[in-house]
Amino acid sequence: MPTKLVIDTDPGVDDAFAIALAALSDDVELLGVTTVFGNVGLPATTHNARRVLALCERDDVPVAAGAARPLVHPQWRQARPVHGDDGLSGRAHLLPEPRRDDEDIDAVSLLARLLAESREPVTIAAIGPLTNIATLLAAHPGAAERIARVVVMGGALGHGNSTAAAEFNIFSDPEAAHRVLTGGEISCVLVPMDLTYRCAVSADWLATLGARGPVGAALEALTPAYLAHYRKALGRNAMALHDAVAVAEAISPGMLRTESVPVSVETSLGPARGATVVDRRRPQVRAETEEPGQDRPTVAVAMDTDLDELRAFLLRRLAGQPA
Template sequence: MGTKLIIDTDPGVDDAFAIALAAVSTDVELLGVTTVFGNVPLATTTANARRLLQLCDRTDVPVAAGASRPLVYQAARRASGVHGSDGLSGQAGSLPEATRPLEERDAVSLLVSLLEAADEPVTIAPIGPLTNIAALLAAHPGVRSKIARIVLMGGGVARGNSTAVSEFNIWADPEAARRVLAEDDVPCVMVPLDLTHQCAVDGAWLAKVAASGSLGRTLEAFTSEYRAHYRQVLGYDGIVMHDAVAVAEAIHPGLLRTESFPVTVDTSAGPARGMTLVDRRAVPVEAAGRPVDVAVDTDVDKLRDFVLSRLAGGR
């Protein structure tokens, strides 16, 4: 069947592209989707995830709601200024209503049951704050052997977006991120801002998505407020589809080139809170954290074509 995959998400415009990418890929066995607070509050991220799966005709995929706040300290703000108040540039109402009921069990319970039932290790793609994944690893250590790898979108090597040095998903719950990235032993791929910005797409690419069919038209319609933000960031009409880059790697291992570096997360209350500290020294001396595969490069045209062809219904 291909890659067994679970997505943990906070939709979010780029999350919508990522969910659709996995949902329509016939070489992916999408076992479940779990939701977390992040770009917008939990109730909204959960509704968006369910309705996005309905859009993709994936009523077979269970959705469970997870953490509504960080493990320790409440975040100071959300990303609604980037994604719009409903997470989808004000266009969430265009999505069909979900017919599959929300799971009564919480996200961690669903994750445990899916992992325990799997007959081979499962890839988890967390593309929001890492609260649910940290809780899973802390409370259910026995499932580690059922996780093939964690491919997460988050962090930055030399840049931030929520602060000068901190990327949003990590900044939203640094304690959870530290647990997953620096203090556990499950194989982990970190897809940072540095790489996702290299994979930005322009208005012409988005026009091709819109022209590809009804799914593409709906996804492109979600980008209006997101594009307004990224016009300022990029200096041209386009977007950074952060989460779709990570899910592309989860689907197609090796699409991104990675290098192993010790990584830890700053959990102090100071200005570096949420910073991912990637130790790139040739010979680290008392390096903090543990080795993480950090995505550093890709064939950008191939990556863009991969996402576009899948969203357009190709393989």
């Protein structure tokens, strides 16, 4: 049975690869795409999402714009130095113009509608700031029981990328991330940047994708600014496809090896703001330091994967090969 999937996203180069991955996979029923502020402003992220769907000839997929800012504090910074001023290395104009307008309802309303209409629980791939998802849980409490799981690209076990402590998506709205990851309302998988950095693809991988067909060539053409950043971040001619790794897990559960542990999100205004604190102590040790009866919700944190198989999976799917 196809995976029923909604993507909540802030495109973003790696988001573009992630949307295409789902849109081109014949074992996915892509119910909708919702957009959020993040890598660039909301108008650009929404237009970018619609352009990528047009590239994949998926005019059937509705797109709705969501939050333009975080829940509480202003967004600290966008990711223009990484993704370019338009979010796609300054090359968004190379993608086809969307043939379908965005929906006349907001992202949270679309999410609630899609969940209510689905006969089976729906997976949400949340690959931007978690503002829309936190708002959904607050405004539509019954929606949680319609969600199979939320696969979140975000967080860091070691150092961050927006700050020394925090990864970009979580840092963009820590209060929203706190609600989603620690509330215990939904089953969550957290795909941290520690793993997505290890899953980076080489320039040769990109060239192979570009030679596989027009969609692959169009995606490769979006990468110059992004690839230039990751040459500095990784120290080699490669780039991280963070969000595509999370969507791969959403499509194929178990592709990433996870560990169920409590996760906290730092919401102070200090230097650790946005940090994800993953408690990997043995349960017996945790129990000794917690109040009797306290049962903190756990999150399935992705720790490892077969790197070669993951890259091959991404290449096959983005080239349009059948599942």
